[in-house]
Amino acid sequence: MTFARPEHSIDTDTLPRMPAWVTSARVETLEDVAFLSGAALNHLHVVLGCAEVPQALLRERCAAEACVAFSGRRERAGELRDAAHLLRPGDLPGPAGETYLIWRRAVERPVAVKALGRALSAFEPGQIATWLDAGVGAPVKRAALVLEAVLREAPRADEAALILADAALAQALGWDHVVPLLAAGLKRADLRKQGDELKLACHRALVSSAAEAVRLSTNLARRAAHLKAVAPKLRAKGAADAVEIFLKQDAVAPSVLPLPDRAARRLCNRLVDLGAVRELTGRDTFRLYGV
CATH class of the missing domain: 1.10.10 (Arc Repressor Mutant, subunit A)
Known part of the structure; x- marks a missing residue:
């Protein structure tokens, strides 16, 4: 699915904002959190359909921020950017830098087993396809099942599990590309959960990460509009x-x-x-x- 583009240009100042009740509600049950995550993802879907949002740039920026948030390392976004853009032939990027490069490869091409295999070169395409097929049902349930399936067979493959879970989520939502959402919202301890506990953690993570992606989309749309405006100069x-x-x-x-x-x-x-x-x-x- 390709996001439908509005017939008329939308002022970036009027891009729809996430309703406050989505992120301010305090709920504990799986049913209630699932409702909020569904609302957050639906709102993000609408925002991503706006022509003003620079999609590729948004995915790369989300990938960088997700790596910083999840890695637990001291590297900040600046160090990750250096690792990706200033490497000379033969240089090694370091653990966090390598994770960032993997995520950049995962988000730059449309979701497909071949593209994911390019990012996750440690795994065979057949294995990647099998893991993706483990996800059935509604989008978040599907992503949680993929996450669980990967970590059951490869307990130390956190990056691969998160990438494939976000890929499964994107496929279920009809998005062309992976958007790093679960990677941005889940904590490392969440990856050791299973069943309903893992689903609950995924729903909670998506409420916060979808809201942040909406905020970032609006900011990037505004800055991209300014860049396009000065380009004739x-x-x-x-x-x-x-x-x-x-x-x-x-x-x-x-x-x-x-x-x-x-x-x-x-x-x-x-x-x-x-x-x-x-x-x-x-x-x-x-x-x-x-x-």
């Missing part, structure tokens, strides 16, 4: 292609832009001056930029 040859890269990637090194090195750095500085992108590292060298 850019005179550098290749600037239009550079803007498209910024709209798809969480962090961009000048060296990947389709311009000579000096021109690429000038373009990045110009975009910072225009308030269209931010410099993400705070360094004078080896800089990264993002919307």
